[in-house]
Each structure stands twice: as structure tokens, then as C-alpha cells.
Amino acid sequence: MHSYSLIAPAKINLYLEIIGDRPDGYHELVMILQSIGLVDQIDVRSISTDSIRIHCNHPQVPTDKSNLAYRAAELMAMQFPQAFAQYGGVEISINKQIPVAAGLAGGSTNAAAVLVGIDLLWKLGLTQSELEELGGTLGSDVPFCVAGGTAIATGRGEQLSPLPSLDNIYILLAKYRSLEVSTAWAYKTYQEQFGHSYIRDSENLAARANAVHSGAIVKAVVNKDVGEIAQKLHNDLERVVLPAYPQVLQLREVFANQEGVLGTMMSGSGPTVFALFESQQQAELVLRQVRESILDEDLELFVTRTITHGIKVASSV
Numbered sequence: 001m002h003s004y005s006l007i008a009p010a011k012i013n014l015y016l017e018i019i020g021d022r023p024d025g026y027h028e029l030v031m032i033l034q035s036i037g038l039v040d041q042i043d044v045r046s047i048s049t050d051s052i053r054i055h056c057n058h059p060q061v062p063t064d065k066s067n068l069a070y071r072a073a074e075l076m077a078m079q080f081p082q083a084f085a086q087y088g089g090v091e092i093s094i095n096k097q098i099p100v101a102a103g104l105a106g107g108s109t110n111a112a113a114v115l116v117g118i119d120l121l122w123k124l125g126l127t128q129s130e131l132e133e134l135g136g137t138l139g140s141d142v143p144f145c146v147a148g149g150t151a152i153a154t155g156r157g158e159q160l161s162p163l164p165s166l167d168n169i170y171i172l173l174a175k176y177r178s179l180e181v182s183t184a185w186a187y188k189t190y191q192e193q194f195g196h197s198y199i200r201d202s203e204n205l206a207a208r209a210n211a212v213h214s215g216a217i218v219k220a221v222v223n224k225d226v227g228e229i230a231q232k233l234h235n236d237l238e239r240v241v242l243p244a245y246p247q248v249l250q251l252r253e254v255f256a257n258q259e260g261v262l263g264t265m266m267s268g269s270g271p272t273v274f275a276l277f278e279s280q281q282q283a284e285l286v287l288r289q290v291r292e293s294i295l296d297e298d299l300e301l302f303v304t305r306t307i308t309h310g311i312k313v314a315s316s317v
Contacts, residue, residue, distance in 0.1 A: 002045060002121070003043060003046065003121075003316065004043070004316045005314040005316070006043075006311055006312065006313055006314060007040075007311070007312040007314050008040045008041070008042050008109040008110055008113040009036060009037065009109060010105060011034060011035050011036065011105045011109070011141065011144060011145065012034050012171070012173075013034075013267050014032040014033070014034050014221075015032035015215075015217050015233065016031045016268065017030045018187075018190060018194075018236045018237075021191070027191070028156070029154065030152070030153075031152070032153075032163070032217060032221065033151050033152075033153050034150050034166060035149055035306065035310060036104075036173075036305065036306055037306075037307050038104070038173065038304045039097060039109075040094060040096050040109065042069070042113035044090055044091075044092055044114060044118060044121060045091045046089075046090060046091075046121055047088060047089050047090065047091045049088060050085075050089050052089055052090055054069060055093045056094040056096055057094070057095055058094070067110075068107040068108065068110060068138060068139060069094060069111050071111065071138055072110075072114035072118075072135075073092060075134060075137065076114075076118045076122070080124060086122070087121060087122045090114075090117075099175050099272065101180040102175050102267075103183075103268030103272045104267060104272055105268075108140075108142045108144075108145045109141075111135065111139065111145070115135055115146065116131060116146065116311045116313075119131060128146060131146050132146050140156045143158045143160055144157070145311065146311055147160060147162070147310045148309045148310020149163075149165045149308050149309060150162070150165050150308075151163055163218070164222055166229075167306060167307065168306065169278075169305060170278065170282070170283040170303065170305050171274050171305060172255070172275045172277065173272055173273075173303075174255070174300070175273075176271065176298045176299055176300070178298050179245070181269050181270040181271045186237050186240055186269035187269070190239065193239070194236075216232050217229060226262060226276065227262055229263070229276070230263025230276045233265040234265070235265050235267075237268070237270070238266050241269065241271070245270065245271060248266060251294075252265070252266065252273050254290055254294065255286070260277060260282040260285065261276070261277065280303065280305070283303045
């Protein structure tokens, strides 16, 4: 087999709490991450040369070494030089459906798909945990994107503890195409404004990180109580992003005032805002209402749902 086609799902944060600084320069986080049915398709194909090639249907996505999918292929070549020498380089085609720079882990899930695809192409036989460990060297979201489903993420986001999967909670996503929020800016600004509340003692920091396991939203996820999950949504980064980006705040307020919305929040560092629903019909009705109330062609809206998997093989040749 010389090529694999993989499904790479986006993710949303149902919970994001910033606990403090880490020695490596990142933030200590507690998050609940959820895979959703908005996906990219990644085709990974063996080629006769020893090069890495990237193609993408989206003009904003780079096709050079700055692309995380490229770096994922480069990492595999470095980690497994004998396999690289035996099987040759790879050509990666990205059919991009996940919005770019949206806080939905689009780049991370593409990288995760490349790791899985090359593992299959080169017959490496890596376990999921080994793929997650490799992914953690590329970015904090990559390990979750490999595994998918529903999980608590701690550390800088790379330490995962699976939760019972949430299936068929319907979601409406909203993002302005031209609007981007820098993740580095969001965390730096949060640190500047709220760093006085950080836990500095490493033992207390670990204890507080563990405390989330008995948190209200974790209990709601375990019980698959959609209404309670929606009421317990939380994202610390809203405290800095919403005041600085009025368009994101407006989306959140518009969602919150629509009938049928169980709960709404910004995902990650934004600028995507999502709302939770019990049915697809309710989500599509609110989509139409939002379209009528915000007459802006720059606004993208998607109806999707929670799913139980991460990277998945669609086909092989």
C-alpha cells in the first residue's frame, strides 16, 4: 500500500483553566477537550524521492516547513531514518475544511494525521501512546488530536486522561474568516493581567491540577448530562480575548440570547465561538437566525456534532 487517506477532526475546549507558569515557559493548564465532526482530509503518499511535499486547497495554509504537517513528516524522517531510507519521502495533500487560525486545532490535527499516516506507510507499528508522545514534541494539541474523543488534558495540554465519550451533542460554530487571535498574545496578556493569582509552589500546582477530576463539569461529562455540561463551560482566556475583540464578544452574546442554546463559549484562544444544542434541527434554526441578525459575509457558520474518535483511516491504496 502506497497511500492512505485519513480523517482529521477538529476539537473544541469545553473547559480551559490556567493554573500557573511552567519552567518550560508554557502555562500549566487543565482542559476538557472534545473532538467534533468538522474534519480535514489528509492524503499521505509515498514518493520515489527523499523529499517532503505539501499541497493544500486553502490559500492561507503554508506548504513549507512552517506547516505543522511538514514538521510532523520531518520528525518521522529524523526518528526513523532507516524507514525513511527504505520507503522514501512523502507527499501530503490537505483538503482543508476546518477554518484556519480558529482555535479548533486545525494545524495540530493535520500533523497528527501525518504521524498516523506515515506510521502506516512505513509499517512502523507504533502504538497510540507512542504516536501521542511524538505529537507532544510538535505541539500541545497534537497528542489529543491523535486520540480524539473526550479527555482531560493537563500539563501544557499534552498529558491526557480519557473521559467517557460524548456522542451526538450538536454544535454551532461561528468564526469571522479574516479575524485571527494570536494564542501567544492571549496567554501573555492573561499572564500580565491575572498572573498575580497563579500558584507558584509546584506541589500546590500539582494538587490543584488533580482537583479538576472531581470538578462539576467532569461529573457532568461522566453522566453525559448535556444540559449540565453546557452550564459548566469555562474558558479563562475569555477574560482577555472578549474585551479586546468585540466581534467575538458579539457572537457570544448573540448565541446566548437565542432560544434552544444550552450554553455558549469561545474555544481555546479563539476567535471561534460555539453553542451546544440537543438536536441538529435546533442548531440549524439558530444558524439561520444568526445569519439574519449578523449580515456579514465574512462570518462562517458550521453545524456539527461531538464525535468519539481522533485520526481515522478513510481508505488506503
